[in-house]
Structure formats: structure tokens, C-alpha cells
Amino acid sequence: MIRKRLLRVGTGKKVPFTQLVKIRNFTAWTIGLLCIVLLSGCSGNISHAEKYTGDKADTENSVIRIAYSGKLDESPLFAAVENGYFEEQGIRVELINGEDAEIQEGIRSGTIDGVTADYRFFKSIEEGLPLQFTAGLHAGCIRLIVPADSEIGSVTDLQNATIGIEAPGDGTMVIASMLFKNNDMYQDGEEVQWSCYGEAGYEKAFQNKEIDAAFIWEPAENTAEQLDQTYRTIFATAQKSSTGGHGHNHSSSIHFTRSFVGLSGKLIQEHRDKAAFITKAWLEGAVWVSENPEAAVKLAASKYGVKGSYEDNMELISSYMWTNGVKDAKPNIQYYITEQRANGLLDNTLEEEDFYRKVFAEILPEFQ
Template identity: 30%
Template sequence: MAKARLIVIAMVGGLLLNGCNRNSNSAAGAANKVRIGYVGLTCEAPIFTAVEKGFFKEEGLDVALVKCDWKNYKDVLALGGYDVTHHLVMYFLKPIEQGLDVKFTGGIHRGCLRVQASMKSNIRSVKDLRGKRIGVPGMGTPPFIFANRVLGANGIDPSKEITWLVFPAGELGLAIDKGEVDAIADSEPIGSMLVVQGKVRNIADQAADLPYSDEYCCAVLVNGKFLARNPKASAAATRALLKAAKWVETNPAAAAKLSVEGKYLASTTDQNTFAISHLRYIPSVSGAQTAVKLAAAEMKTAGMLSPSTDVAGLADRAFARLEGVSDEWLNSLQVEKVAGGQVTPNWIKRQYARFDPADRFCGLCLLPVIQ
């Protein structure tokens, strides 16, 4: 593995921003220097893969990794603490609406979110959720935003007709068991595990239900000022990440092992492989652009964006098409298939029997693992 990498630990508050600014000054001298932000999540496998497999170097980039705290992630990108990342579309749309200068440039993977109801309940459709209690891993988290979108699209006011209750991600199934909630919003692989255990039924599944099944959950993001100054480097970084996403889809077990052995996140190889196996890394440019439009429209309907927001204008402002970054290029792109780097259906079934939703594995795009 390529170990020659720089990891800048971003601190909270002023120290965080000052530290990133000092790194910014040192990186600003060359157009090929790019700082890539990350939190330490399973779904960030393409970032780690692009470093370890040399995809950034293939694009002529000199990359430094900037490890940031989740709660400061958006602000650090906006203030120039790092230049490029990939992250949740829904997580950034409200800040972009409010003036955050960042751009989406390509889709990394499709969605992994679900709204699920207790098998003991009579809830069988979204409309049955009106007036119910829904458990979420946090207000403002991706599962919460997805549930709001689904409710709003079905004529339910999430702020007035739902009681929201917050539980640790691994305890959502327990909340269902104890009758503390009627339904939950969660992320993979927790959602699949609870279905297999017979605790819940799916009410809305981002991976299977239209119009969400083809929607990109995570996309490449570039700081707007960096993009304006360095369009070629921005395009090169985007290509490296999209190629890495394709590599992860082809070699999920190898990508999971690479992420753990490189100490990019706190997990075991088996746990990380199990989590990655529930995501579809099918990179797309047009798919990401469509996802931005759909998410913005439904977030507005759900009251999560301003009633006066021009959805089409917001989507156009939020997305940048870059030279050499296209679906045609992606379709022609070939990546290696590593021996033993894939995941078999039988292996996944065995893991369902082993893992408990309360285990402290990395929860994909849900929340970072807390040691």
C-alpha cells in the first residue's frame, strides 16, 4: 500500500480552521496540489482507494488527506480547509441554498437509506405514518432527511404530523422491540439486518423504490473558490474518485480490507466488507445531477428548504460539469478485478447471522464510528 500520505488532523473551532488555513498556504503554490477531506466512514472507500491505488498520482496530483470532525465538515470545506471530498447530497443542499460555495461534480454511490415500520404494527404505507412516532439516529442526519422527503412527497407535514425520537443508530431496533417508536429511519446495513431478523418491514427503501432507486446518495464536492482557480485539478481529482468508485464496486472486499489496513477508519475487515457490500458504487455524472434536482425538490416540499427557493436554479448552482468528466468517459473506463476481492452472497448471509445492529461497526453514511 502507498503509505506516503499526509494526514492533517483538523481541530474544532478556530484551531480547526487555522490549522486548515496553514495547510492551505503551503498547498497553494502548485496547481497540482489538492487537499482531500474525509471523516472516516465506510462509504469513503473511494477516497482511500484513490490514494492507495495511485489514482490521484495517475492524474498528476499531489494529494494530502485532511481528517475532519463530522460536525465541522461543511464549514471546513466552505472556508478552504480542504479542497475536494465526496459526501452526502442531502447533507449539503441546505447550506448551498444558504450560500455555501461548493459544487457537486459527479456521483459516487447510490442510496442506502430506509424508512421501516414495526412488524407488530399495522403500518404498511407511508400514508400510515401520519401521527406516528419515528425513531432516527439524529435530527439532520441523512435518514432523518430521507424520511422527511418521503413524508412530504406523500402529503404529510413532518414538522407537525410526526413525533421524532432520537436513539443511537445501533439501538433503533431495540426501540422498535420495546414499542418506543412505531417506525424508524436508518441506513444500511442496519436496515437489512432488522428485516432479516423479522423486526421490521420496509415502508420506503432508497435502494429499491422509485423515484429513489437510481438516486445518488454521495457525490464528489469541490470548494467553489478552488474550482474557479484550479479547474484542471478539480477535474483530475473528480476523475480519480470516480475511477476509485468503479474499483470499489468491482472489488468491495479488497476495498474494505484496504480501508481498514490503512487505518482510515475504526472497523474490522469483516465488518467493513459487510457494510460496503450494501452499497452500489456505480459512478455517474448525469445521475448525480439528477439526484441533486430530485433531492432539492423533495426537501422543499418537506419544508427543509425555503418556500421561495427556485429548485432548478439551486440545482444548477450546486452542480459543475468539468472537462474530461463525463458518462461517456466512465463507460469506457476499465478497472482491474482483484483475485479474492469480491463478496459472495453466501458470505453475506453468514455475516447476517454474526452481526448485531448494536455492534459499533462503521455505519456507512449514517454516522462516523465513535471510539
């Protein structure tokens, strides 16, 4: 029996989610792609930067205006500015602080040239936002957890359960969708009962009996030890021996990009070389964050208004993998597009390859 489902957002607010949550049939290449995408482990950072060996960008009077909203995942941008990485590439940068809606409006009007982008931008790009991704900045692994006393023991036990995810269309939903398909669950148009725990956190959602299981981003090592005392891990992309409930072994860890370098389509079209140098400097900032997390947290808080305690931000930044780089961007973006389309976040009639070319700009030679 096919049931209409609702998405619960936060702590109790419900919104219709019929189109969004429908698990449609996945193509074979989609599942195969997940098994090969991003083979680096989650126990540490990725400390490589894409090497672009061309000449510096021609110095022009124009200034590249990059927006930020004061979030920790914007740390590579802060580092690139403070350490002079943009200047080393011949790029003059002005940082502009604003809220998300203001930033997107600035991109549309041409007053903003770049931003740290994430999964939420796919829909805006579909609707005409002139922004393209040029590289991944940081990534994370994902766990499926249940309370320690839960009767759920495998992925297949999640049929008809309420599934907690961080946000519609993000990596937690992507992994969940993959597991359901791998285990022949929610077929023939049957819908999943998702519940977005969001900023309130999965702990509160479990306490309020709003969810039966949760897909969460892999926490820092010290928090993971505490988590294991309260919850059981049913599946983890960081575990080489993880199975999907029917013995689908993942021979290596899988992680998903959480943020990207986002640049104006006009900038890329008219100054492609400059866009490449901007991307390189931004990636160098991500490498610096990987190697200097304490300094990155202090910089973000003292100069760029990032909120939260030092301890909490250190825990968060330590759970990220910096950098994700250019070569991993293509499979990540393709997978996000496929799953957001499959779950109704993007138009079902969308041509995925055409949209991929609209989203991603292949501007660094190492990508070819």
C-alpha cells in the first residue's frame, strides 16, 4: 500500500512532502557511482591541493567580490584572504558579509562574484541563479544510528520507520536513498517518512520520539566515542566492512562534498583563467585549515563573526575533511543532482547531464 507521507521539520512543524520524498527508481549507474565516488577515508583530512601551474592572473583594476555569512565552513575563504593566497595568484578580493538571501540576490545582480556554496544552491541554479561550482572544499562521512535499546538491527528494519535526516537533499538524504535502493526498499512509488532534525539535532528528535533512526554526519573522534555509548551504528560510510543489510560490502570509505567554491557564471565565461586562479587560492586556504584547525577556528571567530564556543567549533572543524578538491567534484555533483531529482527537489524532467554542465565549470587542467 502506498501512503502519503509528510516531512517533519525541526521539532514538530509538518509540511507536505509528497513530491519531495518519493523514492523513484534509480538507474544502475547511480548506485555504481556511489561505490566509486570519493574513496578517501574519514579518519583524517585530505591535505592535497590541486596544482595549477599556469602564470598568475593578469592584475586588473576590478576587484573580485566574495560573499560570506559567518559560518565555519567558510574558513578556507578566510584563510585564503588572511594568508595572501589570492594576492599570490594576482587576485584582488573584497569580502562582503550578508545573509543567504542577500548573497543570492547579489549573485543575480552581478554585485557578488563568489561564495562558499552547498547542496542548497542546486535548486537556485535550476531556477536561473548564475553560479557555477569549480571545486569541493570540505567533505564528511555519514552514519546511520539508532538508540542503543532499539529493536532495529539492520537497514531492512527501516521499512515504514520514520527516518531522520539533517536537511532535504543533503548528503544524509543521499546516503539514505542509496541504502534503500540497495536493499530493495520503498519500491513502486512508495514514499519514505522523512523527518528533518536540522539545527535542533538528532538527539532531541530521538528524545521526543519523532524519529526511529537517523542519518548523521560523522562526528569528531572524541564525540564519536560518546555517541557509541548512547546509540548503535547500523551503517557507516567510514567503515570498510559496512554492509547495506544484504551484504553489500563497501570496499573503501565514501564521503560526500559538503561545500564548494561557487563563482559567478559571468566571471567564469569572461575571465576563465582568473576563475581558475581564484579556485586554486581558495583550495590552498582549505589545505591551511586542514593543517591549522586551532588557528582557523580563532580566525573565524575573532575576525569573521563565526558563532559558537571554541570547544564546539574545534569539534566541528575536526570532523570535516579538508580539502575535497577538484577531481572529486564531478562525481559528487552528479550524484547530488541524481538524488535531488529522484526525491523531487529538482524538476523530474530535468536532463541531468545538461544540468551538470550548468552547475559545474571544469576550469582546472588537472580535472581533464
